Amino acid sequence: MFKGSVRVLVPALAATCLMAGMAQAETWRTWAIHPEGYPNVVALESFAENVSAGTEGRIEPQVYANGVLGSQPDAIEQVRAGAIAVGNFNMGPMGEIVPATNVLSLPFIFRDIDQMHTAMDGEIGQRFSDALSEQGLVALSWMDSGSRSFYNTKRAIKTPADMEGLKFRVMNNDLYVQMVDQLGGNATPMAYGEVYQSLKTGVIDGAENNYPSFESSNHYEVAKYYSVTNHLIIPECICVSSRVWDKVSDADKEIVTQAALDAAEMQRELWAKESDKARQDVIDAGVSVNEVTDPKAFQDAMQPVYAQFIQANPDLESLITDIQAVE
Numbered sequence: 001m002f003k004g005s006v007r008v009l010v011p012a013l014a015a016t017c018l019m020a021g022m023a024q025a026e027t028w029r030t031w032a033i034h035p036e037g038y039p040n041v042v043a044l045e046s047f048a049e050n051v052s053a054g055t056e057g058r059i060e061p062q063v064y065a066n067g068v069l070g071s072q073p074d075a076i077e078q079v080r081a082g083a084i085a086v087g088n089f090n091m092g093p094m095g096e097i098v099p100a101t102n103v104l105s106l107p108f109i110f111r112d113i114d115q116m117h118t119a120m121d122g123e124i125g126q127r128f129s130d131a132l133s134e135q136g137l138v139a140l141s142w143m144d145s146g147s148r149s150f151y152n153t154k155r156a157i158k159t160p161a162d163m164e165g166l167k168f169r170v171m172n173n174d175l176y177v178q179m180v181d182q183l184g185g186n187a188t189p190m191a192y193g194e195v196y197q198s199l200k201t202g203v204i205d206g207a208e209n210n211y212p213s214f215e216s217s218n219h220y221e222v223a224k225y226y227s228v229t230n231h232l233i234i235p236e237c238i239c240v241s242s243r244v245w246d247k248v249s250d251a252d253k254e255i256v257t258q259a260a261l262d263a264a265e266m267q268r269e270l271w272a273k274e275s276d277k278a279r280q281d282v283i284d285a286g287v288s289v290n291e292v293t294d295p296k297a298f299q300d301a302m303q304p305v306y307a308q309f310i311q312a313n314p315d316l317e318s319l320i321t322d323i324q325a326v327e
């Protein structure tokens with residue numbers, strides 16, 4: 001379902017407005033890393049349609065899927081610069097630019113996905129939005145990205161000792177290098193788009209991600225062991241460039257914000273279904289999925305990562321404890 005070429009959404013309203021001699025539509029290039037059919041891209045396309053309809057064609061988001069506008073770290077910079085208007089960003093690679101978001105990259109920071117939603121939809125989410133806005137990004141809503149687990153081409157990981165000698169691709173953030181180090185493996189930061197080939201050629205032995213990404217990226221074709229560690233639960237935003245946002249009228253801001261909130265709600269529903277389906281699909285395709293025998297061993301190994309993080313970022317300690325206190 002994820003296959004297919006990039007579809008650029010050009011709503012009919014734009015043409016109608018132009019024919020009627022109305023002001024030219026403001027085109028908003030929208031960056032998405034995932035392919036068509038992926039919950040985030042389906043939701044972004046709905047966002048685009050609703051923004052176009054709601055603003056009567058004044059704003060025309062165009063969704064570029066498959067990361068064709070650049071890697072995630074590049075796209076974050078392009079959105080900050082206003083060269084791309086909107087991005088659906090994971091908070092993982094965001095940490096290099098907005099340090100507070102690194103709290104979301106601490107392994108096991110959330111107990112489960114419901115707790116993450118409660119935190120991000122409330123005052124805690126607002127604190128992250130404030131930090132993002134200081135770096136030129138307006139977070140309009142929060143999408144789900146499930147939880148991430150390790151997979152590899154060699155063997156099932158049951159205890160941290162099984163990580164030893166394996167090289168794992170991680171997203172671009174030093175915290176993940178520390179995380180894998182502490183578990184006894186080797187980490188290599190790498191762009192998402194390079195992982196498939198690197199797994200295939202043996203440059204890396206594994207990576208870590210949620211089921212829908214594991215499936216849609218085709219990593220499951222090569223990495224036949226998926227071990228459920230659930231070590232990271234990282235939310236994603238629909239983020240608009242402040243440079244673009246500042247030119248939008250208050251009335252249109254309201255329309256765009258509502259469309260982003262609706263898109264996130266849609267994405268979360270699609271996500272829950274797609275996650276279960278992707279799990280079954282990869283099992284049907286011959287992937288061996290195992291639960292780790294001692295999750296606590298993985299959690300305990302993260303203590304030095306937390307200690308070092310708090311030492312380097314004492315101002316973020318209260319954010320950590322506030323998240324942990326969310327019911």
Ligand code: GTR
Binds near residue numbers: 089191208210213236
């Ligand atoms: C996915 C996430 C992407 C990207 C990717 C990765 O789960 O939705 O934004 O961060 O993981 O591993 O690079």
